[in-house]
Amino acid sequence: MSERLQRWSAKGRKIEAIYRITLRQQLAYKADFILRASFLLLILYVFIQLWTAAYEGDGERLIAGFSLKQIIWYLVFTEALTMASPHLCIRIEEEMKNGDIALRLIRPLSYLGYHYSSYMAEALFRFGIHLAVGSFIAWLFVGPPAFGLGWLGLLSLSAGALTIAFLLNGIVALCAFWIEETRGLEFVLQKLKFTVGGMLLPIDLMPEWLQRICAWLPFQAVLYIPARTAVAYEEAAVLQYFALQAAWIIVLGAGIMVIYRKGVSKLHVNGG
C-alpha cells in the first residue's frame, strides 16, 4: 500500500516539475505574449464589428437563441481556447527529426504523460491570459458578462476541452512515426475546429444538416460546448456535455495509445 502511495507521490512530483518548467519557459517570452494578445484584440474587434453589422446594431435581438452580447462573449471563449493550444505537432515532429525522442524515451517519464502535462500547463496558462485580454475588449464593447453558473461550466468543461484538443493534436502529431511532415494534417485539423468545431460560428446558427454532422464529431467538445455553456448555462445540458467529453476522452485516449505503441515499436534513431 505504502509502496503504491510512494509511486503515486513520485508521479505527482514529476508532473509538478513539468508544470513548473513549462510555466517558466512561458514567462521567458513576454514579447511573444504581448504580440499574440494584440492579435487577439484585433481579431475580436473585427468580429465585434461583423456581428454588430449582422445584428444591425440591435443588442436585444435574439438569433437562434443568442443575443449579440452572448455571441461576442462566445467568441471570446472559443478564441481563448483556440489560442491556448500549443503547437504539439511541431514539437513532436522536431523530436522525431532530430532524434531528441531517444532522450525522452529513456527518461523515467511516460512519453505521452510528459507531453500531456507540458501541454496542459502551457494551455491553461495561455487560456487564462487570452481570456483576460478577450474579456477586456468584449466588456468594453458589449458590457460585462452576467453568466452566473456559466463561468463554472466554462472552467470545468475547459479542462476536458483542452484534454480532447491534446488527444486530437497528439494523434496527428504521432503520425510523424510514419510520415515526415505532419503540418498538413495539423492544418486540416485546425480548420475542422474553426468550422465544424464552432469556433467562428456557434453550431446553433448552422444549417440543420450540418448540425447533425457536428453532433457526431469530437470538435464541438473542444470549443462549442464550453463556450455555449458559458453564455447559456443549462444544468441538464452540462451533465450531458460532461458525459460526451468523457466518452471522447476514452475513445481518443485509446486511439492515441494504440498509435503510440505501434509507432514506437518501429522507431529507429540513428546516431546520437
Next chain:
Amino acid sequence: MLTEADGRRTGIRAWVVLRFLCTIWKVNLASSLEYRISFLLMAGMMFINNLMWLFFWGLFFHRFPVINGWEYNDIMMLWAVSAGGFGWANMLFGNFHRIPSLAATGQLDVYLTQPKPVLLHLLASRMSVTAIGDFAFGLAVYAWAGDLTIRGFLLFALGLTVSGSIFMFLMIAVGSLAFFIGNAEGIVQQAFNSFVSLTTYPADIFKGMARMLLFTIVPAGYISYLPIGLLRDQNPYFAAGAAAVTIGLGVLSTILFYIGLKRYASGNAIIMRG
C-alpha cells in the same frame, strides 16, 4: 532633356532587368518543382485553407444574406482578389515580408555584391510555394463567381494588381523599419498577419474612425473594398484612390528601403544561396 540615345539605353536596361527577373523566376519554379509532392501538398493546403474560409462565409451568409450591402458573391470576390493578389506577389517577389530576417542574419550581403538592382533582386529571389495555392484559388474563385466578360476579367486583373502591390509595398515599408529599430521580425510578422486578416473582411462592417484608418494609415480598405468599389460599382473615385495609394506606397517603400540600406552593417557571414 532625354535624348534618343538615353531613351535607347533605358530601354535596353529595362529589357536586361526583365530577362534577369524571368531567369530568376524560372530557377525558383524549377527548384520548387524539385520536390513535387511537397510542392503539391503545400499549394493544395493553402487552397483548402482558403476554401474553408469560404465555407465559413457560406454558413454566415446562409444565416445573414446581406451584411451592410455585401452578399456572399462579394465575399467570394474579396477572397479572389485578396488571396490572388497576395499569391502573385508572394510567388514572384516572395521575400517581400522577409526583409527584417534577411537584414538581421546578414543575408543582404549577397545582393549588395552583385550588379543588379538590390531591392528587385532581393524580392524576386524567393518563390513561396504556398502562394501558388493562393493564386490558383483566386483564379478558381473568379472562374466560379466572377464576371467572365473581357471587361470583368480586366477589372479582376486590375484588382489583383492593386491588392498584390499594396501587400508587397506595405510590407517592404514596414520591413525596412528593421534597419532603424534593429530586430523587428516579431513585430513585422504580427503586422503582416494583422494586415492580411483585415483584408479578408468586408470593408463596410467598419464605421467611423476604424473605417478612416482602413483607408489611411492601414490601407487594408483599398483591398477589402475592391469587390464593391472596383468590381461591382466601378467607382472612379475609389479606383483613383486605390491607384494613388498603390503608387505612393511603391515610391515610399523604395525610398525607405534604400535609406535604411545605408545603415545596414554586414554580419560578415559566408552564405551559399540554395
